[in-house]
Amino acid sequence: MNLPIDFITRTGGLLGEGQFAALREALAKEPPVSIRMNRLKTDAVPAGGHQVPWCGSGYYLASRPTFTFDPLFHAGCYYVQEASSMFLEQVLTQYVHEPVVMLDLCAAPGGKSTLARSVLPEGSLLVANEVMRNRVQVLAENVTKWGHPGTVVLNNDPADFVPLGELFDVILTDVPCSGEGMFRKDPVAVEEWSVENVTLCWQRQRRIVRDIWHCLKPGGLLVYSTCTYNREENEDNVAWISEELGAEVLPVEVQSGWNISGNLAGKDFPVYRFLPHRTEGEGLFMTVLRKSGESVPGVSLHRRKEKKAKGKEKAPVLPKEVKGWLVSSGQYAWTMEQNRVVAFPLLYQSVYEMLQAQMRVVCAGVQVAEVKGKDLIPSQALAMSVARDETAFPSVEVSYEQAIAYLRKEAVVLSADVPRGYLLIRYKGAALGFVKNIGNRANNLYPQEWRIRSGYLPEQVSLVVR
Template identity: 60%
Template sequence: MELPVSFADYTRTLLGDEDYKELVTSLESEQSVSIRLNPLKPFAFRSGEHAVPWCTSGFYLEERPTFTFDPLFHAGCYYVQEASSMFVEQALKQYMGEEPVVMLDLCAAPGGKSTHIRSLLPDNSLLIANEVIRNRSQILAENLTKWGHPDVVVTNSDPSDFTPLEDFFDVILTDVPCSGEGMFRKDPVAISEWSPENVEICRQRQRRIIADIWPCLKPGGILIYSTCTYNTKENEENIRWIRDEFGAEVLPLDVAEEWNITGNLLQGESFPVYRFLPHKTQGEGFFLAVLRKPGMSVRNSGDKQLISLAIAPETPGLRVEKSREKGRKVQGKGKQTPGLSKEQLAILQKWIFTADKYEFIQKGGNVSAFPKCYIPELSALQSSLRIVQAGLEIAGQKGKDWIPCHALAVSGILVSDAFPCEEISYEQAIAYLRKEAVTLSDAAPRGVVLLTYKHVPLGFVKNIGNRANNLYPQEWRIRSGYLPETVVKVHS
């Protein structure tokens, strides 16, 4: 591996000759593969895998599975995530507490940390996952949908768009864009794009992001700062800047000595930070620090920044988002969309657990479930941000019928007997995920059927007898027509 000379000189000075040689050797070795299991979707995970010590649901794999051709991967049973970045769990567990929080993952795509965070947040918490690049925000939404937790909002906004939301979040994760030195082994392009000038650009961008988002953190709130780079300019120097500029307290974490995490490398400073180096820990390069905003911790957001939706429900328990045009119109068609009747709403409510916890929001021809207790927060978010999705998409209207959405099938709150189920084979599952027609058994009833693989919900079809119409999202389908002779799976 040919590393830039200026990177080599700087990093050798930072680590010392011996550590630098070991780092280079590790970068030339094979990258480890790790996954994190979804507690909402247990399955028969194969035994004998080595646990990631700082993550209760993380595992190193002995060989790389063929993830594309594993139906349980598409069902959201696990997420392929680099092990070092799972260390975010320690910050949340040690400083978040047990009360519900409103948390922001500011630079969230493709969704590794967001799905992890959503599994760790206390009950009745709300996660806002943001990505500034539009197409990446769609990938983020897909991964969070497959993960299956409904109490999530996905946004597509610049950090500066959040600034008006003053004192809004209890916890903010800023996994800021960086020069990517910790990705050299994983992504050779990161080497070609690295330069001292880019490091400086990244450092300034990181400070701009923190300055934009700092007002949104509640007094006493927690900011988690992370990068996937080694240098002190983007790491310790920025932590020192946040401390001095905003009066933040840099917080320590209890970590096991055997994890071999490296501490502060900035001369003259001793505040606690956590750096993962691949020659010392099994994973890629990663840096993390935890900071607390000065002031009293405030858990309840109150009324200060919240804006009432001020929309009268058409039926009890149902909200209707009206367009600026007169009446409710289907986008692009100009036709009136009839509201749900009480009978239809009652049917939808039977599809999910704890339906009384959720407000059913109709927008055009779609109905979503969103936690009632966070309706004011959702309104405040809508006033400042571009919302990609909010809550759980329950159903879409096709003609006079309301058809369950795929998000419902893979959600953790689907009532298992709300729809007839059909267990399918591996070959059928792959065909379904390719958006091909699926033939069900003669015993399968007509109408909407929930397909399961290994008894895990995979998605819906509409059985019409001689075939079943595939309701899997077209944009998520497996595009490859190739099937490997040997498929390595993470389950038995």
């Protein structure tokens, strides 16, 4: 790897000669492959894997499987995520013990969002935002496949959040950075690196944090992270947040065997650095800060909800059978949005209405069905949802070959004894989506934009769960 001279000089000065030599040697090696299992959908353990020490559901794999051709990947049974990023689990489990409203501000493609959704206390709401329109659909797809109903996906600039006020208990700012920690995986990051870009990045990062700071409740947590090494985007920015915005930097308990590095800039506050020559993963920087002041969790939210509920006597007309498609359907607010039936956690309906009024909502809760004329078509989001009532639709288990054909949105041939109507397609017990069986054929309802586009099948297919 041909590293930029300025990067060598700067990073060598930060780490010291011996540590930088070890880092450079590590960057010449193949990066590890890691995934995180979705425990709401599977109890499986990857074949030949070993656990990521700081994440209970994270695993390193012995080799890189063919994820594109693994139906369980498309079913949301696991997420391919860099192991260092899974450290977010430690931050959230050590500091968040009651239901919260959390914002993942720069969320695409969705690794930290799906992790957060897995470890937040039940009854929490996760809002995942992505400013780039060409990336937000990938975020929405991954969040939908993860299947938890307590989520909202937005497409907004950080400055757009200011009118919402102090809405969030936790905000994750995994800010855009110079990407030094991804050099081993991304040759483009090496080519685009420059000292000037580092300067642009730390300035942009401060603007992002300043814009969103007003939306964090007093006493709330800001998790700040980058995938870069330099001090300007890391320790120097944390010092600025602490001094300029009045935040307390909090410690996270770690084990010595994890080999996580600390503050490299001579500061006296705790930070957590993942360096590839010390930890098994890519470069990551993370720290957690608390906003000054005290908050009373949930009070303003519940008062606003009660006021709005009095003025909403008439519910929209919904098809009668649709509420039977979710478990505990009474815990959701049911709405018709254009021709779609959406179920959203009732506890946070007032938050959802506020977001709808002021933000660009891409998806939220569970899109349960689509109404087309007289037809009520169960949605892909319903198939993916862990809130779906397992008795609502008959299902049919398919072979690997049938599953791949289905995921390519090809015709699926079912046996003559399966019932007609809407059927849930399963592979190894995991739901892939719906078909409408009309007897002589089954209409494939898998989303066109999600389909496997590759027309070939590798001779050797390696799967995570065998």
